[in-house]
Amino acid sequence: MEKVKIALLGLGNVGRGVWMILDSNKEEIVKRSGYDVEISKILVRDKDKERGVDVPKELITTDFNEILNDESIKIVIEVMGGIEPARDYMIKSMEKGKHIVTANKMLLATGGDELFEMADSKGVMFQYEASVAGGIPIIQGINESLTANKIKEMYGIINGTTNYILSKMELENLSFEEALKGATEKGYAEADPTSDIEGFDAQYKLAILSSLAFGTKIDVENVYREGITHIQSIDMEYAKEFKMAVKLLAIVKDVNGKLEMRVHPTMIPRNHPLANVYDSFNSVLVKGNAVGDLMFYGRGAGDLPTGSAVVSDMINILKLGIHSDNIQSVVKNNLWDKKIRSIEGVHSKYYIRTSVVDEPGVLRDITGILGDHDISLRSVIQKGQNKKGELVTLVLVTHRAKEIQIIDAIDEIYELRTVKKIDNIIRIEEFEEE
Numbered sequence: 001m002e003k004v005k006i007a008l009l010g011l012g013n014v015g016r017g018v019w020m021i022l023d024s025n026k027e028e029i030v031k032r033s034g035y036d037v038e039i040s041k042i043l044v045r046d047k048d049k050e051r052g053v054d055v056p057k058e059l060i061t062t063d064f065n066e067i068l069n070d071e072s073i074k075i076v077i078e079v080m081g082g083i084e085p086a087r088d089y090m091i092k093s094m095e096k097g098k099h100i101v102t103a104n105k106m107l108l109a110t111g112g113d114e115l116f117e118m119a120d121s122k123g124v125m126f127q128y129e130a131s132v133a134g135g136i137p138i139i140q141g142i143n144e145s146l147t148a149n150k151i152k153e154m155y156g157i158i159n160g161t162t163n164y165i166l167s168k169m170e171l172e173n174l175s176f177e178e179a180l181k182g183a184t185e186k187g188y189a190e191a192d193p194t195s196d197i198e199g200f201d202a203q204y205k206l207a208i209l210s211s212l213a214f215g216t217k218i219d220v221e222n223v224y225r226e227g228i229t230h231i232q233s234i235d236m237e238y239a240k241e242f243k244m245a246v247k248l249l250a251i252v253k254d255v256n257g258k259l260e261m262r263v264h265p266t267m268i269p270r271n272h273p274l275a276n277v278y279d280s281f282n283s284v285l286v287k288g289n290a291v292g293d294l295m296f297y298g299r300g301a302g303d304l305p306t307g308s309a310v311v312s313d314m315i316n317i318l319k320l321g322i323h324s325d326n327i328q329s330v331v332k333n334n335l336w337d338k339k340i341r342s343i344e345g346v347h348s349k350y351y352i353r354t355s356v357v358d359e360p361g362v363l364r365d366i367t368g369i370l371g372d373h374d375i376s377l378r379s380v381i382q383k384g385q386n387k388k389g390e391l392v393t394l395v396l397v398t399h400r401a402k403e404i405q406i407i408d409a410i411d412e413i414y415e416l417r418t419v420k421k422i423d424n425i426i427r428i429e430e431f432e433e434e
């Protein structure tokens with residue numbers, strides 16, 4: 001059996017998972033790939049760091065050139081993260097004819113085209129299943145199994161950290177801060193959690209998914225992004241009253257040929273399957289015009305789940321044939337030019353929480369303004385002491401309206417003397433066909 005040498009760039013969470021899977025599932029990997037796979041070099045920053053896996057010291061290097069200049073290394077697995085030097089190392093590896101597996105969503109979302117084009121021009125394979133939703137085979141699903149479909153819409157819970165936080169807020173009535181602290185202690189949130197809680201991580205992933213599902217190039221800046229830091233326990237309570245759950249949803253829809261892409265906290269019906277995706281689990285609902293509704297569910301992060309996607313990508317490359325001189329591009333993201341619909345053009349229902357002075361006529365004034373903007377109300381809840389001059393909470397739920405109508409109406413409502421604060425606005429998604 002032919003031996004094939006591969007190199008790992010990085011031996012952190014994912015790198016360790018890759019090492020463990022290659023070690024524990026060796027027989028399966030050999031049989032399925034047809035090759036005797038050997039990791040021959042591992043690039044890290046700190047050679048002396050304790051790694052928690054039994055890796056022979058001689059494999060570890062801090063010099064990328066040892067990998068680049070070793071012609072016997074056929075596949076480079078990039079699991080170091082960040083933009084540079086990851087980008088540079090992948091470009092140089094492809095120039096030398098090495099195939100690539102990467103888990104790097106940030107780089108793919110912001111500069112993937114350059115890498116895909118390089119892979120095409122050099123005739124090497126480029127796989128990136130782990131970049132979205134960790135162990136869930138969503139990229140393979142879209143790129144291979146669903147290509148007979150026109151995909152109309154996708155809805156994803158694709159950030160485990162925020163889903164963990166929102167789950168704790170919903171199920172254990174924790175505040176956002178308490179839930180974030182728990183996520184950090186459990187290792188779900190990084191020391192700097194900005195990328196997760198402000199929605200950047202989900203924004204990168206949605207850009208990648210949208211590009212593949214709709215065969216078009218996507219500028220990540222066209223994906224609207226809003227994090228979960230403004231979600232409070234009280235919103236969770238109201239959500240329960242409305243038989244809703246709050247999730248950070250990544251949504252992409254093709255509405256009359258225009259793509260709308262958005263990541264934001266969303267109230268969804270309590271009985272919808274996505275509402276029951278808890279803790280750090282991920283899930284993606286794909287609506288295809290032939291297949292109908294399809295749901296993926298699983299672990300979106302972690303050493304072994306992510307390692308599972310990375311090693312499967314490596315096996316795919318081996319199965320497709322590392323010696324073939326007829327390698328087809330795996331990335332078809334330039335098939336259509338799609339127009340983008342900005343957030344102002346999106347239609348949604350809205351939950352609006354306000355603090356108002358408890359006086360007769362407040363609700364009449366607010367509904368009057370909403371009516372002027374063609375927005376009708378589905379329900380209203382008022383809570384608070386009925387003491388003269390005190391603020392009470394007024395929660396409004398609208399029927400479907402265009403975002404720009406809501407923005408304009410809210411501007412006017414804010415001008416009312418009796419409205420002291422617009423405390424929160426959360427979009428509602430009920431998964432109806434547009």
Ligand SMILES: NC(=O)c1ccc[n+]([C@@H]2O[C@H](COP(=O)([O-])OP(=O)(O)OC[C@H]3O[C@@H](n4cnc5c(N)ncnc54)[C@H](OP(=O)(O)O)[C@@H]3O)[C@@H](O)[C@H]2O)c1
Pocket residue numbers: 009010011012013014015043044045046047049078079080081082084085103104105106130131134300301302303306
């Ligand atoms: N963690 C997950 O569950 C997960 C899930 C899906 C995708 N991903 C993606 O997978 C990638 C890796 O994530 P991770 O969580 O495994 O990261 P990590 O734990 O921080 O590990 C990064 C590894 O890369 C090495 N490294 C970083 N910069 C380097 C440089 N300039 N030169 C040489 N080595 C360098 C580090 O070396 P030292 O150890 O010596 O510092 C470390 O071993 C990222 O792109 C991430 O977005 C992660």
